Amino acid sequence: MANAEPFELIDEAPRRARNVLARRLTDIVGLPSSRLTPRERWIVADLLYDILRASDVPVRQRCARRLAGLLEAPGRLLRVLACDRYEIAQPILEESRALTDFDLLEIVQSGSLQHRMAIARRENISEIISAALVAAGEAPVVECVLKNQTTALAAPTLDRLVGAAQDEMRYARLLIRRPELRPSQAFRLFWDCEHPERVQILERFAVDRTILIDSTEDIFPMVSAEDGDDPLVTRVLRYIDRRQRNREAAELSPYGSLEGAIDAFAAEGGQAVIVEEIATLAAIHKRLLLRMMDDMAGEPLAILCKATGLKWPSFHGLWTGLGRHVQDESVELARKVHDSLSVEKAQTVLRYWNLSVEDGDKR
Template structure:
């Protein structure tokens, strides 16, 4: 990447003629193609490059400002100025439309934090460049990328950021506003969010399944006749099904129902047997229920209660069974979630989570 190295100033006293010549050469380089052939432009750019090597920062700054707005500026000259000291590079990094993705990738790798911040502020950053900026792992740059509404984010980049939000909590609020965020990513992000962000995720992504349910209603009897022996169909229909609870398990349970198991939980606490029983009766993975129990906020348990048709008193039973005070600050946000979600929407969230845990177990 020799062509993108910062210009090294040759030790020489500044001269007025050199400054004027640099300006003239920059003006010539910027002439439209109707007045200057490509070969002539390359020659002039080479001469200007030599002059800039022997010029001070002020001259290089002036040249960079002149070239920043030119669509036909020579790539080599742009790259070396864009990798120069930030005060020289800034106008080219933020304004030049002549920089290609290849150029920007070089600058992302060779530049400083300030260079990457300037690139992150550019309009219409491609998925390739945003991925390179995010991979550097610098929170100020990542936040700038996420705030830039004209930036394109590829799905793998969003996945990476959702994972990074576990350590950088500020990412969550910015990711929620991105159009690229998909339901599976949002519900994974949910666990690392504060109350306000969690509610935003539910408002945006907790949808009902009316069309799915109506369109597949006749398939359930077909699959039942086949003995539910197609694992893939069974998996999809479990997401669509109106029912959440495991009715067969309720008939065999010593507690008689999900409500009965929760009543026992309220008295006995989070005993392993009770946790397993509640997970079975609610038709969810035990590890998912443990994740809900470990979550110190109340929204996940509120979603479980709403999705399974439980009354609010069952949430209170789970909450106090965990040894948490009834007047805890997390109860009010949980009640807000419980009251705002329909059963179908709560089931959508719960089933996305459950599929995630089942997929993780299979891997």
């Protein structure tokens, strides 16, 4: 940012004439455009710049407050005050509409935490500035950005924050309320949330697929006629299909069905061969199933049961097979999730998770 370095006072000794002159020049530079031409404003601003370099804090504060609401504020003067100590820069950083994204970006990169907090409180922050604020990695600034509902957040910034939520639970609670959050991001965020936030995610993003199913019903026979040669179509239809279970695998399974495999899991524990069979019968990746089993809260397994049409006793079979007690608060909360979701909504969540695992394999 050209000519935006903080003031280095030449002389801090109080000078009455100097301070009065600074106030007069500030009043002139703040006149509306109907009374002052741009050229006159630039000249006055250049004179004021030199005076302010030798003025005390109250004089600079007064000038900053005056310029904060001025759309025609001279850029050089505005930028240097915005880079000044925080108590001077604050009104400009929070209110000035004359600062450009370029100006703000430079202040984000060179200013203090307080400067970044002030910028985060601005109205209508652009995606570029919000990305720079988030990139700084300061939790108070990030929280301020997320609480500011006028801030625009780009998809890559949200992805970064969803990843950071694993270590900062406060981010998760704020991200759930953001209108920009997409289903794929929300279902990634799910794993790092507590029960109340998980319920919010499900209420907002676990939608049914009625329109998709009705609109694509005739495509399934087309794919069968083509022997499923198009992997892209197959991938999309796996998300849409009404069926969740792998019926062909059930015909070949030594356990006869998904319920039979879960009964064996409850009786024999988490043997790798049984886990593999449950994943195959449920038509999900084994890594996804293992992640669901590792989750101590139980909601993912409840979603698995609902999506595959399993009755609640099958959840108990999975839970006890993992060596856990059914008389547990987590089981009660998981039951509420199971009962609150329709089969289609549970399938939506499960399939997003499964596609996410597939996408991870491709990277």
